[in-house]
Amino acid sequence: xxxxxxxxxxxxRETSFRNRSKxxxxxxxxxxxxxxxxxxxxxxxxxxxxxxxxxQYRVSTGDAIYVEKLNVNEGDEVILDRVLLVSQDGKVxxxxxxVDGAKVVAKAAKQGKQKKIIVFKYKAKKNYRKKKGHRQPxxxxxxxxxxx
Numbered sequence: 001x002x003x004x005x006x007x008x009x010x011x012x013r014e015t016s017f018r019n020r021s022k023x024x025x026x027x028x029x030x031x032x033x034x035x036x037x038x039x040x041x042x043x044x045x046x047x048x049x050x051x052x053x054x055x056q057y058r059v060s061t062g063d064a065i066y067v068e069k070l071n072v073n074e075g076d077e078v079i080l081d082r083v084l085l086v087s088q089d090g091k092v093x094x095x096x097x098x099v100d101g102a103k104v105v106a107k108a109a110k111q112g113k114q115k116k117i118i119v120f121k122y123k124a125k126k127n128y129r130k131k132k133g134h135r136q137p138x139x140x141x142x143x144x145x146x147x148x
Contacts, residue, residue: 107142
């Protein structure tokens with residue numbers, strides 16, 4: 001018996017074309033069902049897009065995000081009022097530029113520095129070399145609630 005890969009299925013060469021197409025159709029139908037189920041779950045999630053430190057983050061309740069350093073102590077409550085978009089129960093509110101009355105409440109879980117990066121400047125044939133390290137400070141925020 002000679003086996004051959006058809007997509008993600010291993011079928012024998014003796015299998016007729018009709019049987020092979022049925023196997024492929026079953027596989028595709030099963031995959032599309034799982035994809036649709038994951039899409040249905042995504043619709044019910046409450047999420048927002050917030051702006052802080054010149055960057056935008058997609059957040060939902062319980063998420064932990066790392067943002068540019070904020071001037072707060074660990075354990076303090078942070079209110080992010082620059083909310084660009086809120087999605088709740090499949091309804092999307094887009095701000096111009098911010099959504100009125102929307103805010104995201106987060107807790108500052110940690111202050112720290114990222115992994116060190118090396119900045120190395122070099123000019124060929126001129127004996128010019130400069131090596132410098134940099135660690136970017138950050139604040140870890142845990143999202144507690146989103147209000148629209």
